[in-house]
Amino acid sequence: MAELTPKERVMRMFRKEPVDMMPFFSGMGMVLMPAIKELGYQFPKIHTNADMMAKSAILSSRMFGFDSMVVPYDMTCESEAIGNTISLYEDSMDILYPTIPEKMWKTMDEVQIPGNIMELGRMPMVVEALKICKKEAPELALGAWTLGPFTMAGQLLELDILLKGIFKQKAKVEDTLDKITDMIITVGQAYQAAGADFITLREMGTGTDLISPRSWKELIQPRMRRILEAWKSPKVLHICGATNLIIEMMADCGADAVSVDIKNCLNESREKLGNNHLLLGNFDVFALPCKAETTAEEAIAGIKQNIDGTVDAVWPGCDLWPDIKEENMRAIVKTAREYGSKPSPAVGRL
Protein backbone atom coordinates (compact mmCIF):
# COMPACT_ATOMS: atom_id res chain seq x y z
CA MET A 1 0.00 0.00 0.00
CA ALA A 2 1.18 3.50 -0.83
CA GLU A 3 2.46 5.71 1.94
CA LEU A 4 -0.27 7.63 3.73
CA THR A 5 -0.39 11.40 3.59
CA PRO A 6 0.42 13.08 6.91
CA LYS A 7 -3.22 13.95 7.37
CA GLU A 8 -4.40 10.41 6.61
CA ARG A 9 -1.84 9.06 9.08
CA VAL A 10 -3.07 11.34 11.87
CA MET A 11 -6.75 10.81 11.21
CA ARG A 12 -6.36 7.03 11.04
CA MET A 13 -4.38 7.10 14.28
CA PHE A 14 -7.20 8.94 16.03
CA ARG A 15 -9.62 6.24 14.83
CA LYS A 16 -7.12 3.60 16.06
CA GLU A 17 -6.85 2.23 12.53
CA PRO A 18 -3.51 0.83 11.35
CA VAL A 19 -1.01 3.36 9.96
CA ASP A 20 2.11 3.00 7.84
CA MET A 21 4.48 4.41 10.47
CA MET A 22 4.40 6.24 13.75
CA PRO A 23 2.91 9.72 13.39
CA PHE A 24 5.04 12.66 14.48
CA PHE A 25 2.76 15.53 15.26
CA SER A 26 1.44 17.89 17.90
CA GLY A 27 -1.74 19.71 18.76
CA MET A 28 0.20 22.39 20.62
CA GLY A 29 2.60 25.04 19.38
CA MET A 30 5.17 23.75 16.91
CA VAL A 31 6.29 26.83 15.00
CA LEU A 32 10.06 26.85 14.54
CA MET A 33 12.66 29.57 14.06
CA PRO A 34 14.27 28.08 10.93
CA ALA A 35 10.92 28.46 9.14
CA ILE A 36 10.28 31.92 10.56
CA LYS A 37 13.74 33.04 9.43
CA GLU A 38 13.39 31.55 5.96
CA LEU A 39 10.15 33.47 5.52
CA GLY A 40 11.91 36.66 6.66
CA TYR A 41 9.50 37.13 9.57
CA GLN A 42 10.18 38.24 13.13
CA PHE A 43 8.84 36.17 16.02
CA PRO A 44 6.65 38.91 17.57
CA LYS A 45 4.92 39.53 14.22
CA ILE A 46 3.63 36.01 13.58
CA HIS A 47 1.03 36.25 16.34
CA THR A 48 -0.93 39.11 14.86
CA ASN A 49 -1.06 38.44 11.11
CA ALA A 50 -3.12 35.55 9.69
CA ASP A 51 -0.94 35.11 6.63
CA MET A 52 2.31 35.08 8.61
CA MET A 53 0.81 32.74 11.19
CA ALA A 54 -0.42 30.27 8.57
CA LYS A 55 2.71 30.35 6.44
CA SER A 56 5.06 29.90 9.39
CA ALA A 57 2.92 27.00 10.65
CA ILE A 58 2.94 25.29 7.26
CA LEU A 59 6.64 25.80 6.59
CA SER A 60 7.68 24.63 10.08
CA SER A 61 5.89 21.34 9.44
CA ARG A 62 7.02 20.86 5.85
CA MET A 63 10.63 21.74 6.64
CA PHE A 64 10.94 19.02 9.27
CA GLY A 65 8.40 16.49 8.02
CA PHE A 66 5.77 16.83 10.76
CA ASP A 67 2.33 15.34 10.18
CA SER A 68 0.40 18.33 11.52
CA MET A 69 0.46 22.11 11.51
CA VAL A 70 -0.97 23.99 14.46
CA VAL A 71 -2.34 27.48 15.11
CA PRO A 72 -2.61 29.70 17.09
CA TYR A 73 0.73 30.00 18.91
CA ASP A 74 -0.03 31.83 22.11
CA MET A 75 -2.52 31.54 24.95
CA THR A 76 -3.68 35.15 25.17
CA CYS A 77 -6.07 35.32 22.18
CA GLU A 78 -9.31 34.98 24.16
CA SER A 79 -8.14 37.15 27.04
CA GLU A 80 -7.15 39.88 24.60
CA ALA A 81 -10.49 39.55 22.78
CA ILE A 82 -12.28 40.10 26.07
CA GLY A 83 -10.42 43.35 26.57
CA ASN A 84 -7.01 42.75 28.12
CA THR A 85 -3.89 44.25 26.59
CA ILE A 86 -1.17 41.89 25.43
CA SER A 87 2.56 42.37 25.59
CA LEU A 88 4.24 41.25 22.36
CA TYR A 89 7.85 41.99 23.42
CA GLU A 90 8.61 43.53 20.06
CA ASP A 91 11.81 45.14 21.36
CA SER A 92 13.22 41.97 22.87
CA MET A 93 15.96 39.99 21.18
CA ASP A 94 14.65 36.82 22.83
CA ILE A 95 11.83 34.56 21.73
CA LEU A 96 8.98 35.56 24.00
CA TYR A 97 5.35 34.59 23.55
CA PRO A 98 2.66 37.22 24.13
CA THR A 99 1.50 37.63 27.73
CA ILE A 100 -1.17 39.56 29.63
CA PRO A 101 0.89 41.72 32.02
CA GLU A 102 -2.13 43.14 33.89
CA LYS A 103 -5.59 41.65 34.04
CA MET A 104 -8.53 44.05 34.00
CA TRP A 105 -10.69 41.87 36.24
CA LYS A 106 -9.62 41.82 39.88
CA THR A 107 -12.40 39.60 41.24
CA MET A 108 -14.51 36.72 40.03
CA ASP A 109 -17.60 38.96 40.29
CA GLU A 110 -16.41 40.96 37.30
CA VAL A 111 -16.17 38.03 34.89
CA GLN A 112 -18.51 38.67 31.99
CA ILE A 113 -17.82 36.90 28.70
CA PRO A 114 -19.04 38.72 25.59
CA GLY A 115 -21.42 36.70 23.43
CA ASN A 116 -19.61 37.71 20.25
CA ILE A 117 -16.14 36.53 21.32
CA MET A 118 -15.31 35.23 17.84
CA GLU A 119 -15.69 38.72 16.39
CA LEU A 120 -13.28 40.34 18.85
CA GLY A 121 -9.52 40.90 19.01
CA ARG A 122 -7.45 38.37 17.13
CA MET A 123 -10.12 35.67 17.10
CA PRO A 124 -11.15 36.37 13.45
CA MET A 125 -7.46 36.35 12.54
CA VAL A 126 -6.96 32.88 14.03
CA VAL A 127 -9.97 31.64 12.06
CA GLU A 128 -8.49 33.18 8.94
CA ALA A 129 -5.11 31.52 9.64
CA LEU A 130 -6.85 28.14 9.97
CA LYS A 131 -8.57 28.67 6.63
CA ILE A 132 -5.31 29.60 4.93
CA CYS A 133 -3.57 26.52 6.37
CA LYS A 134 -6.41 24.31 5.22
CA LYS A 135 -6.27 25.70 1.69
CA GLU A 136 -2.49 25.90 1.30
CA ALA A 137 -1.45 22.63 2.93
CA PRO A 138 -4.21 20.07 2.46
CA GLU A 139 -1.76 17.21 2.93
CA LEU A 140 -1.13 18.13 6.58
CA ALA A 141 -3.47 17.51 9.51
CA LEU A 142 -4.63 20.89 10.81
CA GLY A 143 -4.64 21.25 14.58
CA ALA A 144 -6.16 24.00 16.70
CA TRP A 145 -6.26 24.34 20.48
CA THR A 146 -7.70 26.31 23.32
CA LEU A 147 -6.94 26.40 27.02
CA GLY A 148 -9.25 24.66 29.45
CA PRO A 149 -11.42 26.79 31.75
CA PHE A 150 -9.18 26.72 34.81
CA THR A 151 -6.04 27.57 32.87
CA MET A 152 -7.95 30.15 30.83
CA ALA A 153 -9.16 31.70 34.07
CA GLY A 154 -5.50 32.29 34.86
CA GLN A 155 -5.31 34.49 31.75
CA LEU A 156 -8.31 36.49 32.93
CA LEU A 157 -7.75 36.70 36.69
CA GLU A 158 -4.85 36.27 39.07
CA LEU A 159 -4.47 32.53 39.50
CA ASP A 160 -4.22 32.66 43.28
CA ILE A 161 -7.80 34.03 43.44
CA LEU A 162 -8.94 30.84 41.72
CA LEU A 163 -6.69 28.54 43.72
CA LYS A 164 -7.69 29.91 47.10
CA GLY A 165 -11.26 30.24 45.89
CA ILE A 166 -11.49 26.46 45.53
CA PHE A 167 -11.83 26.41 49.32
CA LYS A 168 -13.03 29.86 50.21
CA GLN A 169 -15.47 30.70 47.40
CA LYS A 170 -16.29 27.43 45.73
CA ALA A 171 -19.65 28.50 44.26
CA LYS A 172 -18.04 31.54 42.67
CA VAL A 173 -15.21 29.47 41.25
CA GLU A 174 -17.75 27.05 39.78
CA ASP A 175 -19.75 29.90 38.29
CA THR A 176 -16.63 31.50 36.81
CA LEU A 177 -15.47 28.20 35.33
CA ASP A 178 -18.92 27.61 33.82
CA LYS A 179 -18.90 30.98 32.05
CA ILE A 180 -15.44 30.30 30.66
CA THR A 181 -16.44 26.75 29.70
CA ASP A 182 -19.25 28.12 27.53
CA MET A 183 -16.77 30.44 25.82
CA ILE A 184 -14.30 27.61 25.18
CA ILE A 185 -17.03 25.52 23.58
CA THR A 186 -17.84 28.42 21.23
CA VAL A 187 -14.19 29.00 20.34
CA GLY A 188 -13.49 25.32 19.66
CA GLN A 189 -16.59 24.95 17.52
CA ALA A 190 -15.54 28.02 15.51
CA TYR A 191 -12.07 26.55 14.97
CA GLN A 192 -13.58 23.27 13.84
CA ALA A 193 -15.94 25.09 11.50
CA ALA A 194 -12.92 26.92 10.06
CA GLY A 195 -11.36 23.59 9.12
CA ALA A 196 -9.40 22.25 12.08
CA ASP A 197 -9.02 18.50 11.60
CA PHE A 198 -8.42 17.91 15.29
CA ILE A 199 -8.50 20.01 18.42
CA THR A 200 -6.59 19.96 21.69
CA LEU A 201 -8.01 21.09 25.02
CA ARG A 202 -5.07 22.25 27.10
CA GLU A 203 -6.04 22.35 30.75
CA MET A 204 -2.40 22.81 31.59
CA GLY A 205 -2.52 24.24 35.06
CA THR A 206 -4.49 21.46 36.73
CA GLY A 207 -1.87 18.78 37.34
CA THR A 208 -1.60 17.40 40.83
CA ASP A 209 1.44 19.50 41.60
CA LEU A 210 -1.14 22.31 41.72
CA ILE A 211 -4.53 20.94 42.70
CA SER A 212 -5.68 17.73 44.33
CA PRO A 213 -7.18 14.78 42.47
CA ARG A 214 -10.35 15.47 44.44
CA SER A 215 -10.51 19.07 43.22
CA TRP A 216 -9.82 17.79 39.71
CA LYS A 217 -12.72 15.39 39.92
CA GLU A 218 -15.11 17.95 41.36
CA LEU A 219 -14.16 21.08 39.46
CA ILE A 220 -12.30 20.15 36.32
CA GLN A 221 -13.61 16.82 35.07
CA PRO A 222 -17.28 17.85 34.66
CA ARG A 223 -16.19 20.82 32.54
CA MET A 224 -13.76 18.75 30.47
CA ARG A 225 -16.65 16.43 29.72
CA ARG A 226 -18.98 19.26 28.79
CA ILE A 227 -16.48 20.84 26.41
CA LEU A 228 -15.36 17.62 24.78
CA GLU A 229 -18.95 16.49 24.32
CA ALA A 230 -19.71 19.71 22.46
CA TRP A 231 -16.75 19.33 20.09
CA LYS A 232 -16.45 16.91 17.21
CA SER A 233 -13.79 14.19 17.17
CA PRO A 234 -10.87 13.95 16.97
CA LYS A 235 -10.06 15.78 20.18
CA VAL A 236 -7.18 15.55 22.65
CA LEU A 237 -7.02 16.43 26.34
CA HIS A 238 -3.60 17.68 27.49
CA ILE A 239 -2.46 18.43 31.03
CA CYS A 240 1.01 19.53 32.15
CA GLY A 241 2.88 18.58 35.28
CA ALA A 242 2.05 15.67 37.55
CA THR A 243 -0.76 13.62 35.97
CA ASN A 244 -0.29 10.03 37.08
CA LEU A 245 -2.83 10.41 39.88
CA ILE A 246 -5.50 11.70 37.48
CA ILE A 247 -4.70 9.90 34.23
CA GLU A 248 -7.71 7.59 34.49
CA MET A 249 -10.04 10.53 35.05
CA MET A 250 -8.42 12.32 32.10
CA ALA A 251 -9.17 9.30 29.94
CA ASP A 252 -12.77 9.39 31.13
CA CYS A 253 -13.67 12.84 29.77
CA GLY A 254 -14.60 11.98 26.21
CA ALA A 255 -11.32 12.79 24.44
CA ASP A 256 -10.00 10.52 21.70
CA ALA A 257 -6.49 10.77 23.16
CA VAL A 258 -4.83 12.00 26.33
CA SER A 259 -1.57 13.95 26.31
CA VAL A 260 0.89 14.42 29.17
CA ASP A 261 4.25 16.09 29.74
CA ILE A 262 7.63 14.93 30.99
CA LYS A 263 6.51 14.57 34.60
CA ASN A 264 4.20 11.68 33.72
CA CYS A 265 5.46 8.12 34.10
CA LEU A 266 4.23 6.71 30.79
CA ASN A 267 4.49 3.05 31.65
CA GLU A 268 2.44 3.55 34.78
CA SER A 269 -0.17 5.48 32.77
CA ARG A 270 -0.34 2.77 30.15
CA GLU A 271 -0.82 0.15 32.81
CA LYS A 272 -3.73 2.10 34.22
CA LEU A 273 -5.31 2.89 30.84
CA GLY A 274 -4.81 -0.43 29.07
CA ASN A 275 -3.97 -0.76 25.40
CA ASN A 276 -7.17 0.62 23.94
CA HIS A 277 -6.53 4.28 24.84
CA LEU A 278 -4.44 6.66 22.77
CA LEU A 279 -1.61 8.00 24.92
CA LEU A 280 0.55 10.89 23.72
CA GLY A 281 3.28 13.22 24.92
CA ASN A 282 6.01 13.11 27.52
CA PHE A 283 8.87 13.90 25.15
CA ASP A 284 11.12 16.55 26.58
CA VAL A 285 10.80 19.64 24.39
CA PHE A 286 13.88 21.30 25.80
CA ALA A 287 16.39 18.52 26.43
CA LEU A 288 15.97 16.67 23.13
CA PRO A 289 15.51 19.23 20.35
CA CYS A 290 16.88 22.46 21.88
CA LYS A 291 19.59 22.02 24.46
CA ALA A 292 22.87 22.98 22.83
CA GLU A 293 24.75 20.20 24.60
CA THR A 294 22.37 17.40 23.49
CA THR A 295 23.85 15.41 20.62
CA ALA A 296 21.72 13.95 17.82
CA GLU A 297 22.51 10.50 19.24
CA GLU A 298 21.17 11.50 22.64
CA ALA A 299 18.05 12.96 21.01
CA ILE A 300 17.54 9.68 19.15
CA ALA A 301 17.92 7.72 22.38
CA GLY A 302 15.37 10.01 24.04
CA ILE A 303 12.79 9.39 21.32
CA LYS A 304 13.36 5.65 21.45
CA GLN A 305 12.73 5.82 25.18
CA ASN A 306 9.55 7.81 24.51
CA ILE A 307 8.30 5.19 22.04
CA ASP A 308 9.24 2.38 24.45
CA GLY A 309 7.15 4.25 27.02
CA THR A 310 4.13 3.11 24.94
CA VAL A 311 3.02 6.31 23.23
CA ASP A 312 0.84 5.95 20.14
CA ALA A 313 2.51 8.83 18.31
CA VAL A 314 5.57 10.95 18.97
CA TRP A 315 3.97 14.14 20.21
CA PRO A 316 5.89 16.80 22.15
CA GLY A 317 4.90 17.06 25.81
CA CYS A 318 4.43 20.82 25.49
CA ASP A 319 4.91 23.58 22.88
CA LEU A 320 8.04 22.88 20.89
CA TRP A 321 10.45 25.64 21.78
CA PRO A 322 11.01 27.47 18.46
CA ASP A 323 14.79 27.68 18.63
CA ILE A 324 15.50 24.02 17.93
CA LYS A 325 18.79 22.50 16.77
CA GLU A 326 17.95 21.47 13.23
CA GLU A 327 20.12 18.37 13.31
CA ASN A 328 18.40 17.09 16.45
CA MET A 329 14.92 17.90 15.18
CA ARG A 330 15.50 15.96 11.98
CA ALA A 331 16.97 13.03 13.90
CA ILE A 332 13.95 13.03 16.21
CA VAL A 333 11.44 12.84 13.35
CA LYS A 334 13.47 10.18 11.53
CA THR A 335 13.68 8.08 14.68
CA ALA A 336 9.94 8.36 15.27
CA ARG A 337 9.30 6.97 11.78
CA GLU A 338 11.92 4.21 11.87
CA TYR A 339 11.85 3.08 15.48
CA GLY A 340 8.07 3.50 15.44
CA SER A 341 7.59 1.15 12.52
CA LYS A 342 6.17 -1.50 14.82
CA PRO A 343 2.61 -1.20 16.21
CA SER A 344 1.96 0.93 19.29
CA PRO A 345 -0.38 -0.35 22.01
CA ALA A 346 -3.53 1.20 20.51
CA VAL A 347 -2.59 1.56 16.83
CA GLY A 348 -1.57 -1.22 14.44
CA ARG A 349 0.54 -0.99 11.29
CA LEU A 350 -0.47 -1.46 7.67
Place this chain on the structure above:
Amino acid sequence: MATKEELLEKMKTGVVEYDEEAVKEAAQQGLDDGHVPLEMIMDGLAAGMEVVGELYDRNEYFVPEVLMCADALYAGLAILRPHVPKQKEGLNAQVVIGSIQGDVHDIGKNLVKMMFDVAGWEVHDLGRDVPLEKFVDEQMRTDSEVVAMSAMMTTTMLGMKKVIKMIKEKNPNVAIMLGGAPVTKDVANLFGADGYAESAGNAVSEGIKMIGRLREMQKKA
Protein backbone atom coordinates in the same frame (compact mmCIF):
# COMPACT_ATOMS: atom_id res chain seq x y z
CA MET B 1 -3.09 32.71 80.74
CA ALA B 2 -1.68 30.62 77.90
CA THR B 3 1.87 29.40 78.26
CA LYS B 4 4.50 30.16 75.63
CA GLU B 5 4.30 26.57 74.43
CA GLU B 6 0.53 26.83 74.07
CA LEU B 7 0.85 30.02 72.06
CA LEU B 8 3.50 28.50 69.80
CA GLU B 9 1.26 25.48 69.27
CA LYS B 10 -1.70 27.74 68.47
CA MET B 11 0.35 29.60 65.87
CA LYS B 12 1.70 26.39 64.39
CA THR B 13 -1.74 24.78 64.16
CA GLY B 14 -3.19 28.05 62.87
CA VAL B 15 -0.73 28.04 59.97
CA VAL B 16 -1.39 24.37 59.18
CA GLU B 17 -5.16 24.83 59.33
CA TYR B 18 -4.96 28.20 57.53
CA ASP B 19 -6.69 29.93 60.41
CA GLU B 20 -5.48 33.51 60.07
CA GLU B 21 -7.45 34.76 63.09
CA ALA B 22 -6.00 32.15 65.42
CA VAL B 23 -2.48 32.96 64.22
CA LYS B 24 -3.02 36.71 64.72
CA GLU B 25 -4.44 36.23 68.20
CA ALA B 26 -1.59 34.00 69.31
CA ALA B 27 1.04 36.30 67.81
CA GLN B 28 -0.41 39.35 69.56
CA GLN B 29 -0.78 37.46 72.81
CA GLY B 30 2.85 36.34 72.56
CA LEU B 31 3.99 39.93 72.10
CA ASP B 32 1.80 41.18 74.96
CA ASP B 33 3.21 38.45 77.23
CA GLY B 34 6.75 39.54 76.40
CA HIS B 35 7.91 36.47 74.48
CA VAL B 36 10.79 36.79 72.01
CA PRO B 37 9.31 37.64 68.57
CA LEU B 38 11.96 35.78 66.58
CA GLU B 39 11.29 32.65 68.59
CA MET B 40 7.56 33.03 67.91
CA ILE B 41 8.29 33.32 64.20
CA MET B 42 10.63 30.36 64.04
CA ASP B 43 9.00 27.93 66.48
CA GLY B 44 5.42 28.96 65.76
CA LEU B 45 4.96 30.18 62.19
CA ALA B 46 7.92 28.46 60.51
CA ALA B 47 7.32 25.26 62.44
CA GLY B 48 3.75 25.27 61.14
CA MET B 49 4.97 25.78 57.59
CA GLU B 50 7.30 22.81 58.01
CA VAL B 51 4.27 20.64 58.71
CA VAL B 52 2.60 22.13 55.62
CA GLY B 53 5.63 21.08 53.56
CA GLU B 54 5.34 17.53 54.87
CA LEU B 55 1.63 17.46 54.04
CA TYR B 56 2.43 18.69 50.52
CA ASP B 57 5.11 16.02 50.08
CA ARG B 58 2.58 13.38 51.14
CA ASN B 59 -0.02 14.63 48.61
CA GLU B 60 -2.33 15.61 51.45
CA TYR B 61 -2.02 19.31 50.72
CA PHE B 62 -1.85 20.94 47.30
CA VAL B 63 -1.04 24.48 46.18
CA PRO B 64 -4.43 26.01 47.17
CA GLU B 65 -3.97 24.81 50.75
CA VAL B 66 -0.34 25.95 50.78
CA LEU B 67 -1.36 29.43 49.58
CA MET B 68 -3.89 29.73 52.37
CA CYS B 69 -1.34 28.53 54.92
CA ALA B 70 1.04 31.18 53.57
CA ASP B 71 -1.64 33.84 54.13
CA ALA B 72 -1.97 32.69 57.74
CA LEU B 73 1.80 32.77 58.16
CA TYR B 74 2.01 36.31 56.78
CA ALA B 75 -0.80 37.42 59.09
CA GLY B 76 1.37 36.38 62.03
CA LEU B 77 4.56 37.72 60.48
CA ALA B 78 3.00 41.17 60.03
CA ILE B 79 2.47 41.34 63.79
CA LEU B 80 5.78 39.86 64.92
CA ARG B 81 8.37 41.02 62.35
CA PRO B 82 8.34 44.75 63.32
CA HIS B 83 9.37 43.71 66.84
CA VAL B 84 12.40 41.69 65.79
CA PRO B 85 15.47 43.81 66.52
CA LYS B 86 17.29 44.88 63.34
CA GLN B 87 20.72 43.42 62.96
CA LYS B 88 23.64 45.81 62.71
CA GLU B 89 23.84 47.77 59.50
CA GLY B 90 24.77 45.62 56.53
CA LEU B 91 24.49 42.31 58.32
CA ASN B 92 21.03 41.34 57.14
CA ALA B 93 21.23 38.94 54.20
CA GLN B 94 19.62 40.19 51.00
CA VAL B 95 17.97 38.52 48.05
CA VAL B 96 16.80 39.81 44.67
CA ILE B 97 13.78 37.82 43.47
CA GLY B 98 11.49 37.89 40.43
CA SER B 99 9.78 36.00 37.60
CA ILE B 100 11.69 36.35 34.37
CA GLN B 101 10.64 38.39 31.34
CA GLY B 102 7.89 36.73 29.35
CA ASP B 103 6.53 35.04 32.44
CA VAL B 104 3.62 36.56 34.31
CA HIS B 105 3.29 33.68 36.76
CA ASP B 106 4.40 34.43 40.28
CA ILE B 107 2.88 31.89 42.67
CA GLY B 108 6.09 29.89 42.97
CA LYS B 109 8.12 33.05 43.24
CA ASN B 110 5.91 34.34 46.05
CA LEU B 111 6.21 31.08 47.99
CA VAL B 112 10.00 31.24 47.79
CA LYS B 113 9.84 34.87 48.83
CA MET B 114 7.92 33.77 51.91
CA MET B 115 10.83 31.57 52.89
CA PHE B 116 13.20 34.54 52.81
CA ASP B 117 10.69 36.74 54.63
CA VAL B 118 10.41 34.22 57.43
CA ALA B 119 14.16 33.92 57.67
CA GLY B 120 14.38 37.68 58.07
CA TRP B 121 16.18 38.42 54.83
CA GLU B 122 15.84 41.75 53.13
CA VAL B 123 13.87 40.86 50.01
CA HIS B 124 14.08 42.96 46.84
CA ASP B 125 11.05 41.70 44.94
CA LEU B 126 11.14 42.77 41.29
CA GLY B 127 7.73 41.22 40.61
CA ARG B 128 7.07 39.36 37.38
CA ASP B 129 7.84 39.76 33.70
CA VAL B 130 11.17 41.25 34.77
CA PRO B 131 13.62 42.27 32.00
CA LEU B 132 16.86 40.30 32.25
CA GLU B 133 19.10 43.31 32.86
CA LYS B 134 16.99 44.39 35.82
CA PHE B 135 18.10 41.35 37.84
CA VAL B 136 21.72 42.27 37.18
CA ASP B 137 21.22 45.97 37.99
CA GLU B 138 19.31 45.25 41.19
CA GLN B 139 21.93 42.79 42.41
CA MET B 140 24.66 45.37 41.77
CA ARG B 141 22.65 48.15 43.42
CA THR B 142 21.88 46.17 46.57
CA ASP B 143 24.94 43.91 46.67
CA SER B 144 22.58 41.02 47.45
CA GLU B 145 24.06 37.63 48.25
CA VAL B 146 21.34 35.68 46.42
CA VAL B 147 19.42 36.16 43.16
CA ALA B 148 16.32 33.96 42.83
CA MET B 149 14.59 33.68 39.45
CA SER B 150 11.48 31.84 38.44
CA ALA B 151 10.14 30.73 35.05
CA MET B 152 6.92 28.82 34.54
CA MET B 153 7.46 27.96 30.90
CA THR B 154 10.24 26.43 28.84
CA THR B 155 9.92 29.37 26.52
CA THR B 156 11.07 31.80 29.19
CA MET B 157 13.51 29.56 31.01
CA LEU B 158 16.28 30.23 28.53
CA GLY B 159 16.55 33.85 29.65
CA MET B 160 17.83 32.66 33.01
CA LYS B 161 21.05 31.43 31.48
CA LYS B 162 21.85 34.92 30.23
CA VAL B 163 21.15 36.52 33.59
CA ILE B 164 23.38 34.02 35.41
CA LYS B 165 26.20 34.69 32.98
CA MET B 166 25.86 38.46 33.34
CA ILE B 167 25.79 38.32 37.15
CA LYS B 168 28.57 35.78 37.55
CA GLU B 169 30.81 37.80 35.26
CA LYS B 170 30.42 40.83 37.47
CA ASN B 171 30.28 39.08 40.82
CA PRO B 172 31.12 35.35 40.93
CA ASN B 173 30.19 35.07 44.61
CA VAL B 174 26.48 35.70 44.14
CA ALA B 175 24.41 32.53 44.72
CA ILE B 176 21.76 31.95 42.08
CA MET B 177 18.55 30.05 42.73
CA LEU B 178 16.30 28.96 39.88
CA GLY B 179 12.74 27.81 40.16
CA GLY B 180 9.71 26.98 38.05
CA ALA B 181 7.98 24.14 36.27
CA PRO B 182 10.45 23.52 33.43
CA VAL B 183 13.59 23.87 35.54
CA THR B 184 15.28 20.59 36.37
CA LYS B 185 18.47 19.95 38.29
CA ASP B 186 20.24 19.34 34.98
CA VAL B 187 19.07 22.67 33.62
CA ALA B 188 20.13 24.47 36.79
CA ASN B 189 23.59 22.90 36.61
CA LEU B 190 23.88 23.60 32.92
CA PHE B 191 22.99 27.25 33.40
CA GLY B 192 25.50 27.61 36.22
CA ALA B 193 22.96 28.07 39.01
CA ASP B 194 23.63 27.16 42.63
CA GLY B 195 20.22 25.79 43.55
CA TYR B 196 16.83 25.03 42.06
CA ALA B 197 13.19 24.23 42.80
CA GLU B 198 11.12 22.63 40.09
CA SER B 199 7.62 23.82 40.97
CA ALA B 200 5.73 26.06 43.32
CA GLY B 201 5.15 23.10 45.57
CA ASN B 202 8.71 21.96 45.28
CA ALA B 203 9.81 25.49 46.10
CA VAL B 204 7.72 25.29 49.24
CA SER B 205 9.08 21.91 50.11
CA GLU B 206 12.71 22.93 49.49
CA GLY B 207 12.24 26.35 51.03
CA ILE B 208 10.71 24.87 54.15
CA LYS B 209 13.62 22.49 54.50
CA MET B 210 15.88 25.55 54.39
CA ILE B 211 13.80 27.19 57.11
CA GLY B 212 14.16 23.98 59.13
CA ARG B 213 17.94 24.18 58.80
CA LEU B 214 17.88 27.84 59.82
CA ARG B 215 15.92 26.95 62.95
CA GLU B 216 18.46 24.30 63.85
CA MET B 217 21.32 26.74 63.34
CA GLN B 218 19.58 29.33 65.46
CA LYS B 219 19.11 26.84 68.28
CA LYS B 220 22.80 25.93 68.22
CA ALA B 221 23.85 29.59 68.27
